Amino acid sequence: MPLHVPPAPAPALRSVLTALGSPTAVRDARTPALQSVQGPLSPELPLPVYVLNRPTTAGGAPRTMLTGWRFLIRSGDRAVAAADTMLTPDGWAFSRFFEGPYLTATERALRQAETLQKGYQPRLLAVPDLYMLTLWLHENTDAEPAEGSPAPADLLVPLAPAPPGFAAHRPHRVSELLPVIGLRLAPSAPLMGTPA
Structure with missing residues (x-):
């Protein structure tokens, strides 16, 4: 089925076009592909980028x-x-251009x-403490792309390179994967006799 790619905020798109x-900006991008490409470049497939602030291990809602918004160039x-934008006190602003494994992994996951x-509705969900990026497939295709939390029936697809113990490009229900992420991020209990 086709994905329902939400439109990016107009200021975010304008900042990337600028x-x-x-x-x-392109010369200083430090991306060989942007420096060497001939012909026009266009930002496409805008994806809202979320950060997981608090995973859950016991059924609570993740925060x-x-x-930002990420555009494939x-x-x-x-x-x-790819180009990232970020939210500033003055609104959406261009952040950076980049290339690398997450670019090809994102394209592959979107095709899958x-x-x-x-x-x-495709989104990206980052778990910075695990150096993990996932394609978040939100089941509510009419949802406001700038709002919401992963629903239990949504899918998360870890992108390559995935952290050890997580299979890249394998879809998982949020209800299955977020508790595992929560356990990986939970502080381990001190051993007996070990100072806390």
Whole structure:
């Protein structure tokens, strides 16, 4: 089924278009693909980027925070880089261009998600303490993309490179994966005789 990609806020898109139109921003991007590509570049597939603030191990609602929007930068029919925007006190602003494994992993996960029998709204969910990024497939396709928390029936797809113990590109229900993440992030209990 097709994914229901939400539109990005107009200021976020404008900030990326302005950065793409700036020879200084592209030259200083430190992404070889952007520096060497010939022809027009276009920002596509805007994905809201959330950070998991508090995972749960026992059924409580996870806390997430919208931190930005990520656009895949296309040249022709392929993504050559990504652009991030961030929320500032003055609104959405361009943050950075980048390329690397998460770019190709995101494209792969989006292609996999399009083959699912159900429609989803794609988002990204980062777990900074585990150096983990997931494609979050939100089952409410009409949801406001700047709001919400992962619902138990939503899917999370860890992107490669995934941390040890998590299979990259394997979809998991939120109700199954978030408790595991919570356990991995929980402080371990001190051993007897060990100072706390």
